[in-house]
Amino acid sequence: MPATPNDLFARLDALGIAHATSSHRPVFTVEESADLKSSMPGGHTKNLFLKDKKGALFLLSALSDTQIDLNAVSKLIGAARFSFGNAELLMQHLGVTPGSVTLFALINDGEGKVRLILDEGLFAHDLVNFHPLSNDATTAVSPADMLKFARATGHEPIRLAFDAQGQPGLIERKP
Numbered sequence: 001m002p003a004t005p006n007d008l009f010a011r012l013d014a015l016g017i018a019h020a021t022s023s024h025r026p027v028f029t030v031e032e033s034a035d036l037k038s039s040m041p042g043g044h045t046k047n048l049f050l051k052d053k054k055g056a057l058f059l060l061s062a063l064s065d066t067q068i069d070l071n072a073v074s075k076l077i078g079a080a081r082f083s084f085g086n087a088e089l090l091m092q093h094l095g096v097t098p099g100s101v102t103l104f105a106l107i108n109d110g111e112g113k114v115r116l117i118l119d120e121g122l123f124a125h126d127l128v129n130f131h132p133l134s135n136d137a138t139t140a141v142s143p144a145d146m147l148k149f150a151r152a153t154g155h156e157p158i159r160l161a162f163d164a165q166g167q168p169g170l171i172e173r174k175p
Contacts, residue, residue, distance in 0.1 A: 019141050022138050026135045042140050045062065046061075047101040048060040049090050051086075057089065059114050060117040061118055066119050068162060069166035077117070077170075094109060094114065100131050100134050102130040103149070106149075106150060116150055120160060123143045128146055
């Protein structure tokens, strides 16, 4: 069974990660959530579940307004061409449904099948906001705690900086 939001909050607490959650109507896209963002401090995110042509899986977490050239990302990190992962793969590996994709879903990837890619822009904010495994709430954590959570789930991120045209530059890559 995939983790629930309460399981996630318990894990955050166990890791000593401060978090604040706001409930809201379900939102499925960055555009749908535009009005909600104005009342929540911090960087707001978009999270892309990707599969490359060789079957490798990736989760790209970025600021919601970051332009991303996925072809350039795949070339830079040595992945085959990206496509979006389907709902079945998403549920199988991250335990969430479309519209609820989130960095916090790494809690469900105990086998480490999903590689994490982080937008360096996330680290410019005091808080970053993600869905807590469902799209009817938003949970804020510090960027340092976001990284702490990812590493605690066994996911060392690939960190990329994106320019205004969406071209990525490698910041940090660890095996």
